[in-house]
Structures are given as C-alpha cells and as structure tokens.
Amino acid sequence: MSDLLTLTPEGLYCPAIKAHIDPIRPVERAIITHGHADHARSGHGSVLATPQTLDIMGLRYGTDFCGQPQSLNYGEQIDLSGIEISLHPAGHVLGSAQVLLSGEGGRTVVSGDYKRQSDPTCSAFELITCDTFVTEATFGLPVFRHPPALKELQKLLTSLRLFPDKTHLVGAYALGKAQRVIGELRAAGYDRTIYLHGALVALTTYYEEQGIMLGPVEPAAKRGKELAGEIVLCPPGQLADRWARRFGDAVTVMASGWMRVRARARQSGAELPLIMSDHADWDDLCKTIIETQASQIWVTHGAEEALVHWCETNGRKARPLNMIGYDDGEEAEASETAVETG
Numbered sequence: 463m464s465d466l467l468t469l470t471p472e473g474l475y476c477p478a479i480k481a482h483i484d485p486i487r488p489v490e491r492a493i494i495t496h497g498h499a500d501h502a503r504s505g506h507g508s509v510l511a512t513p514q515t516l517d518i519m520g521l522r523y524g525t526d527f528c529g530q531p532q533s534l535n536y537g538e539q540i541d542l543s544g545i546e547i548s549l550h551p552a553g554h555v556l557g558s559a560q561v562l563l564s565g566e567g568g569r570t571v572v573s574g575d576y577k578r579q580s581d582p583t584c585s586a587f588e589l590i591t592c593d594t595f596v597t598e599a600t601f602g603l604p605v606f607r608h609p610p611a612l613k614e615l616q617k618l619l620t621s622l623r624l625f626p627d628k629t630h631l632v633g634a635y636a637l638g639k640a641q642r643v644i645g646e647l648r649a650a651g652y653d654r655t656i657y658l659h660g661a662l663v664a665l666t667t668y669y670e671e672q673g674i675m676l677g678p679v680e681p682a683a684k685r686g687k688e689l690a691g692e693i694v695l696c697p698p699g700q701l702a703d704r705w706a707r708r709f710g711d712a713v714t715v716m717a718s719g720w721m722r723v724r725a726r727a728r729q730s731g732a733e734l735p736l737i738m739s740d741h742a743d744w745d746d747l748c749k750t751i752i753e754t755q756a757s758q759i760w761v762t763h764g765a766e767e768a769l770v771h772w773c774e775t776n777g778r779k780a781r782p783l784n785m786i787g788y789d790d791g792e793e794a795e796a797s798e799t800a801v802e803t804g
C-alpha cells in the first residue's frame with residue numbers, strides 16, 4: 463500500500479517500527495490516537511500516546527491497561543528504526559492526536575478522529591502537510607454540515623427561558639461531548655451550576671484537573687424535582703431510562719452530529735435535538751484533505767465510498783480501508799457509556 467503503512471486484521475500497521483495504530487485487538491506495540499473505546503483498547507504490550515490519552519485509558523480500564531505505557535507530548539519527536547514519530551492535536555477530544563510518521567518513504571499522517579470546529583475543551587486541530595493522509599469519514603456525506611456549536615446551544619438556552627420550571631436533561635457522551643457542552647454553555651454566558659449523571663463525573667473531574675475551565679459542576683446524585691429549571695447532563699442512553707423519571711416532566715435534549723438526520727433524532731427520543739459533533743463535517747473533511755496536500759487518501763470508518771469518490775473526482779488517489787471494528791463514531795461512544803453506567 464504505502465511504504466510506511468499497511469493493513470492487517472488488527473488494523474493499520476507500520477512494519478518498520480512494528481507498531482499498530484488504534485488496533486482493534488491486543489498487539490505487541492500500539493500507538494493510540496485518543497481515548498474513545500473503539501480506538502483505545504486494553505491489553506496491548508506497549509502503548510505510545512499523549513499523556514492525556516494514557517490517563518484516560520487508565521481511568522477507564524485501570525492502571526494496568528497495558529504492559530508499558532509511553533507518553534509523547536504534542537510536537538515531541540522520537541526515532542524508531544529510522545522512522546520519526548510525532549503526535550499533533552486532532553481537535554477531537556482532550557489528548558486526541560494525529561500520528562505523523564516520516565521516513566524515506568515520505569510523510570504519512572493518521573488523523574484518528576478529528577474536527578476543525580473550535581472546542582474550548584481541547585487543543586485545536588493542527589494541519590500537517592503529508593504525502594499520505596488517513597482520514598475518518600464518520601460524517602462523509604454532503605448532507606452533514608454542522609452549524610456552530612454556540613448557535614445550537616442557543617436553542618437550549620431559549621428553551622430554559624421558555625420553560626423555567628422544567629429540568630433540561632441533555633444526553634452527551636462521557637468523553638468529550640459532555641465537557642464540550644459545558645464549556646460551550648460557559649462561553650455563551652451560562653453561569654449556573656451544571657449537574658452530572660454519575661457516569662460523567664470521573665472524566666469531567668479529569669478535564670478540570672487538566673486545567674479545562676468548566677465553572678460550577680456537581681453530581682446530580684439523588685436529586686430529582688429540586689433540579690427544576692436546571693441543566694442536567696447524562697449519557698444518551700439515560701434520556702429514556704427510569705433514571706430520568708426522577709426529574710418529572712423534563713425537556714430532553716440530545717447533542718450529536720447525527721441529529722441532522724430526522725430519523726436518528728426521533729430515535730434518540732429527545733424533544734430538542736442539537737447538531738453538535740466532535741467529528742469533521744463534509745465541508746471540513748474535503749477542506750482538510752485539500753490542505754494536507756496529500757496525493758494519497760485512505761478513508762476509514764463512515765461513509766467511505768462517498769469521500770473516496772470525491773477524492774478521485776478531485777485528482778487524488780483514494781482507497782476505502784473497509785476496516786471492521788470501528789463503529790460510526792458517536793454511536794460507538796453511546797455503547798461505551800452504556801457499559802460505564804452499568
């Protein structure tokens with residue numbers, strides 16, 4: 463495929479350094495782009511990742527999640543068998559990284575999951591020019607356009623003004639989305655205490671420890687109707703759960719890129735769908751591919767064929783990787799929170 467990367471049943475593999483990137487099964491040496499469950503699995507021999515991704519894996523799987531963790535800060539470089547490896551912000555969640563591999567065969571970037579929209583809770587995506595760019599395609603169809611997050615959250619703030627006696631229950635994934643919703647609400651000037659379902663507390667506390675300013679945040683704990691008029695965040699699966707009934711006649715809100723699709727919005731059971739995603743939308747996928755100046759594009763999880771077609775009609779070589787084991791982004795994160803809640 464390229465000199466630097468090939469595909470094995472475990473996932474992307476760099477033979478020169480004998481390392482897999484985000485492998486779906488336990489391997490000897492792994493490089494992990496970020497802490498979401500379909501990318502970061504436990505049981506590898508060694509794991510190279512940003513300090514935050516290692517911390518997040520430790521929080522989720524326990525400190526013995528791998529044999530040998532090795533942390534690499536953004537922009538730092540290590541050499542292995544003539545290949546230079548460095549990690550660069552992907553703008554997806556706290557600690558998320560693109561992996562740059564460079565050697566005689568050229569420069570290859572594996573972007574993991576990424577977004578170009580601003581996010582007050584993680585470092586902004588860094589553009590890296592390269593020869594081969596491996597991109598996700600979670601929202602790789604022209605129908606997917608994510609409006610500015612602040613504009614979407616205004617709908618929630620308007621609803622709070624219209625229904626001041628109702629709890630506003632917001633479904634958001636535990637890693638990244640929940641903290642971003644809080645951060646964006648603060649940016650919009652909302653300064654009241656925001657309450658959390660128990661499954662969101664550990665990661666939110668970790669974000670705060672890392673210096674992300676989230677303002678007053680408290681576990682909802684046993685409280686119910688006394689939170690009338692307040693914002694409570696929970697994993698998406700809890701919106702329709704028995705747990706939600708303690709708040710009486712709450713307004714249910716769901717923040718996800720999939721809320722663009724009416725059927726998905728209906729399926730979520732939320733009365734107020736907000737289009738808010740930690741993945742690049744169609745325009746940003748295309749823009750990023752152009753800006754990397756890469757001549758070869760490899761496309762992973764999502765609408766691979768559509769993006770491959772776009773690349774080809776725009777003069778680039780492209781191939782779908784058809785890798786199994788990666789779910790369509792935010793859906794994967796839904797099932798992982800279900801596990802945490804249990």
Ligand SMILES: [Zn+2]
Binds near residue numbers: 501
């Ligand atoms: Zn992810």
Ligand SMILES: [Zn+2]
Binds near residue numbers: 575763
């Ligand atoms: Zn992903």
